[in-house]
Amino acid sequence: MNTEYRKLLNARLQRGIDNKEFIIYLQPKFDAKTEKLAGAEALVRWKKNDKIVMPNVFIPLFEKYGLITILDNYVLEEVFSIMKSWNEKKYKLVPISVNESRQNLYDKNHLDTLIKYINQYNISPNMIELEMTETTVVNNVELAREAEKNVHKLGFRVSMDDFGTGYSSFSMLKNINIDILKMDKSFFDDILESKRGKIIIESIIDMSHKLNIKVVAEGIETKEQVEYLKSAGCDMIQGYIYEKPIPVIEFEEKYLKK
Helix, strand or coil, X not given: CCHHHHHHHHHHHHHHHHCCCEEEEEEEEEECCCCCEEEEEEEEEEEECCEEECHHHHHHHHHHCCCHHHHHHHHHHHHHHHHHHHHHCXXXXXXXXXXXXXXXXXXXXXXXXXXXXXXXXCCCHHHEEEEEEHHHHHHCHHHHXXXXXXXXXXXXXXXXXXXXXXXXXXXXXXXXXXXEXXXXXXXXXXXXXXXHHHHHHHHHHHXXXXXXXXXXXXXXCCHHXXXXXXXXXXXXXXXXXXXXXXXXXXXHHHHHCC
């Protein structure tokens, strides 16, 4: 690892945080039955020189150089701060999910950080959903299981993101006690033409419900997909059919000021 470059990147990351260049966007999730707001996912964008840089550009870089926990904790604290402001504005709170990198989940100091935010912002942790990816679990099942147990003890919800993109999806459900399963959009790309695909989706939803796990369908883009997911018993839907990720102020205007 290039130590000098890491120092420069770390300084740029810290400067970006100090200058509020990292902006939180929220993508709403909707109840499949009622189509009413059921939650949101927090996503980060980097505003550099009036240009928006997408996370697929900068997050792999921070991961490669071991700096992703700094950004993770920044985003997490921003979500706590957003919820505090919603409380002060008397808005009805909806759960917000936050992506947790492998480095953050496995960090021994992470629990102390979570406890600090709970106490500082006075937000019930059950309104925050910590997302771990399937890859995170596969890389170290024991550490992932320990992390899941610890954050559950604090009262957070735990979800598995990108379910179905790896090779050990079903064993993950046996090993990790999650509250929410997020099915990757690849399941739904050709769903209207695939009888086998429908059988798999319906089986996953049924199995999840038997395990007391709620299911979110990600990347939904068409009304036909929505109607199918309703009939299949999916719990929540997230995707461009309803809304793209939007800035927090816009989210409040559209969904909370009612």
